[in-house]
Amino acid sequence: MFTGRREFFWKCLSVVFLSLCVITFFLGQVVKAETVKEVKIGNVLPLSGDIAPIGQVGKMAREMAVEEINAAGGIKSLGGAKLKMLYADSRGDPKIGATETEKLIVRDNVVVVTGCYQSTVTYAATAVAERYKVPFLVPVSVMDKITERGFKYTFRLAAKASWWARDQIRFIDAMGKKTGKKAKTLALIYENTDWGQSTAEGWRELAPKYGLKVVLDEPYPHAAPDLTPVVIKLKNSGADVALFVSYAADAILLTNTIAEMKVNCMAFIGSAGGHADPTYLKNTGENARYWFDVAEWESDIDPQSQEIAKKFYERYELHMPAEAVDVYAAMYVLANALERAASTDPEKIRDALAKTYITTGPAMVVPYEVIEFDESGQNPHASLVIVQIREVGGKLERVSVWPAAAAREGYEPIWPIPGWEQR
Amino acid sequence: MVIIQALINGVLMGGVYGLTALGLTLIFGVMKVINWAHGSFIMVGMFAGYWLWTLTGIDPYLGLIIIVPALFLLGYFVQDALIKPVFRSEVGVREPIGVLILTAGLWLFIDNFALLLFGPFYRTARTPYSGLTYDVGGLLISAPRLYAFIITIVAAYVLSTFLKKTRLGIAIRATGQDRDTASLMGIDVYRIYNIAFGIGIAITGLVGSLLVPFYYIHPQAGFVFDIRAFIIVVLGGLGSVPGALLGGLLIGLIESVGAQFIPATLTQGIIFAVFLGVLYLRPQGLFGFEKEW
Numbered sequence: 212m213f214t215g216r217r218e219f220f221w222k223c224l225s226v227v228f229l230s231l232c233v234i235t236f237f238l239g240q241v242v243k244a245e246t247v248k249e250v251k252i253g254n255v256l257p258l259s260g261d262i263a264p265i266g267q268v269g270k271m272a273r274e275m276a277v278e279e280i281n282a283a284g285g286i287k288s289l290g291g292a293k294l295k296m297l298y299a300d301s302r303g304d305p306k307i308g309a310t311e312t313e314k315l316i317v318r319d320n321v322v323v324v325t326g327c328y329q330s331t332v333t334y335a336a337t338a339v340a341e342r343y344k345v346p347f348l349v350p351v352s353v354m355d356k357i358t359e360r361g362f363k364y365t366f367r368l369a370a371k372a373s374w375w376a377r378d379q380i381r382f383i384d385a386m387g388k389k390t391g392k393k394a395k396t397l398a399l400i401y402e403n404t405d406w407g408q409s410t411a412e413g414w415r416e417l418a419p420k421y422g423l424k425v426v427l428d429e430p431y432p433h434a435a436p437d438l439t440p441v442v443i444k445l446k447n448s449g450a451d452v453a454l455f456v457s458y459a460a461d462a463i464l465l466t467n468t469i470a471e472m473k474v475n476c477m478a479f480i481g482s483a484g485g486h487a488d489p490t491y492l493k494n495t496g497e498n499a500r501y502w503f504d505v506a507e508w509e510s511d512i513d514p515q516s517q518e519i520a521k522k523f524y525e526r527y528e529l530h531m532p533a534e535a536v537d538v539y540a541a542m543y544v545l546a547n548a549l550e551r552a553a554s555t556d557p558e559k560i561r562d563a564l565a566k567t568y569i570t571t572g573p574a575m576v577v578p579y580e581v582i583e584f585d586e587s588g589q590n591p592h593a594s595l596v597i598v599q600i601r602e603v604g605g606k607l608e609r610v611s612v613w614p615a616a617a618a619r620e621g622y623e624p625i626w627p628i629p630g631w632e633q634r
Numbered sequence: 635m636v637i638i639q640a641l642i643n644g645v646l647m648g649g650v651y652g653l654t655a656l657g658l659t660l661i662f663g664v665m666k667v668i669n670w671a672h673g674s675f676i677m678v679g680m681f682a683g684y685w686l687w688t689l690t691g692i693d694p695y696l697g698l699i700i701i702v703p704a705l706f707l708l709g710y711f712v713q714d715a716l717i718k719p720v721f722r723s724e725v726g727v728r729e730p731i732g733v734l735i736l737t738a739g740l741w742l743f744i745d746n747f748a749l750l751l752f753g754p755f756y757r758t759a760r761t762p763y764s765g766l767t768y769d770v771g772g773l774l775i776s777a778p779r780l781y782a783f784i785i786t787i788v789a790a791y792v793l794s795t796f797l798k799k800t801r802l803g804i805a806i807r808a809t810g811q812d813r814d815t816a817s818l819m820g821i822d823v824y825r826i827y828n829i830a831f832g833i834g835i836a837i838t839g840l841v842g843s844l845l846v847p848f849y850y851i852h853p854q855a856g857f858v859f860d861i862r863a864f865i866i867v868v869l870g871g872l873g874s875v876p877g878a879l880l881g882g883l884l885i886g887l888i889e890s891v892g893a894q895f896i897p898a899t900l901t902q903g904i905i906f907a908v909f910l911g912v913l914y915l916r917p918q919g920l921f922g923f924e925k926e927w
Contacts, residue, residue: 435898
């Protein structure tokens with residue numbers, strides 16, 4: 212009798228609970244259909260850990276763009292809905308990045324996700340979004356494979372890693388032809404995660420086609436306490452040009468150690484990332500003079516870019532790195548897609564993103580002719596420039612030098628760079 | 635030539651690794667406590683050195699006179715105020731893990747507090763020694779690393795003399811050998827713990843400030859050295875002073891010379907392979923200094 216009564220009580224309770232659930236669900240649906248106050252956007256970034264500085268910069272750029280979009284009236288086709296940013300910390304770990312993405316989608320019901328800066332994290336996180344059929348807009352991660360898995364919900368604004376390698380090698384070739392001082396040998400020095408490995412793969416494949424011989428192929432762990440052994444190896448290899456893929460800490464260590472060990476090459480060429488990190492120049496100073504780097508963007512490209520970079524600098528007291536520009540543009544691409552989707556249904560947002568075609572507006576802060584996505588979700592118009600660290604008005608800064616069309620007026624690449632003894 | 639260059643670099647870096655391990659091994663030897671917050675204290679030492687140099691311009695090596703005693707006091711009070719109560723409550727417990735968890739908590743707290751305070755940005759101190767190299771017949775020797783190595787040797791010598799010759803040093807060793815007997819002989823064990831922990835932390839302060847002229851400063855920079863320290867301590871034998879130094883040199887040499895023959899990524903693998911091998915075959919450490927002190 213006692214157990215029976217208890218059972219009855221629980222049954223009643225669950226019936227009440229279930230009906231409450233159903234009612235709230237329908238109420239929720241009704242409310243949703245009537246007004247959309249905000250559009251939730253999930254952002255997975257490395258906000259702590261050794262790559263945190265660039266994660267923070269990503270957050271800053273997002274905030275600046277979203278504030279502008281919201282101040283200008285939000286998404287008009289959704290009754291002026293505001294963009295609401297939710298941030299999750301990937302701690303630079305693909306596993307955490309994937310679970311955080313899942314949490315954002317399932318728990319917070321975000322309608323679109325962006326991130327994650329590091330390729331490995333993005334690779335894992337986009338797979339989660341694909342499973343839940345939520346669009347994932349990738350501003351910067353460069354690993355080729357991200358848009359080569361036949362995914363329908365992944366969109367990438369920036370160039371693929373292999374395109375970076377392609378443009379670096381082309382630059383080396385062009386400089387040889389222009390100055391008559393041809394580089395013959397290459398040293399490849401890259402951090403050993405997906406990003407470095409995939410870039411190096413591109414170099415290795417292209418080098419022979421341009422008559423370049425790889426004399427040193429050196430992956431290194433980016434959290435090593437000492438990188439002097441790698442620098443000794445570079446010096447010993449006698450390579451004409453050294454190519455790097457580094458995060459911030461290792462870029463700083465390598466640059467300073469190369470100066471210390473007086474390694475002379477015709478050129479040192481970075482692959483953005485750590486070399487483009489706003490703290491890089493502060494931590495290397497004179498040692499980084501004449502270093503080349505590849506960039507998607509520099510503030511000296513056009514007046515609109517200069518203005519946005521100035522605003523960013525005034526707001527955060529940091530020079531706007533290329534990563535931040537892609538992120539900033541990505542927010543406008545997103546706003547544009549939401550406007551056309553006129554819905555918070557992830558499926559409709561995906562379709563709108565797939566039909567993106569932007570040639571004007573703040574999103575064009577990127578130096579591409581057009582922003583659109585091909586069938587794989589890749590922006591085929593993404594292009595790159597080569598910058599060199601040069602003195603401008605007594606201060607070292609990044610100056611666009613190649614290709615000639617993108618170069619800052621009055622600046623040409625210095626090739627080969629002067630040896631340490633001649634400085 | 636290259637190999638000699640790599641050897642020099644390996645020895646110099648190995649000295650720093652050894653010093654890092656020295657603080658850890660001392661604390662373990664005396665207190666039988668693994669200090670998980672070791673790397674965090676190295677980071678505290680780095681920031682102390684960095685700010686002292688940037689704000690006052692005091693020579694980074696002269697600044698050691700301020701930083702080392704300051705970190706000693708910090709360690710002394712951390713042990714006295716935080717660790718001791720946990721220790722006391724676990725006196726009779728067969729497997730005391732409270733202290734272990736406490737130091738792990740300290741590690742997370744200090745690292746994140748520094749992150750909050752200084753932000754996740756990399757900093758480099760431009761001291762007059764930064765980037766300075768001596769050219770010895772074509773071999774380049776980095777000045778700040780050389781000084782760090784010399785100071786390491788001096789510090790290790792002073793420490794081992796202190797432990798062997800002075801009354802306090804003997805009391806510290808006695809406590810490390812047998813806490814209860816030492817206590818019966820009239821040694822105030824908890825005071826000895828305070829001092830031992832203080833010395834251990836003073837050493838991390840020393841390491842931290844020695845790194846300032848040639849390393850970047852970051853709230854998580856200590857962690858990179860922390861992992862090394864644990865490996866070295868096991869290699870050299872837990873609680874052994876000469877073992878820590880030799881272990882440090884060994885790791886430095888593997889890393890530097892090994893990288894000349896195989897990719898740098900693999901040398902890290904070799905270090906861990908050696909670590910596992912030693913743990914498996916000679917858990918008392920490579921050099922058998924177990925009862926040395």
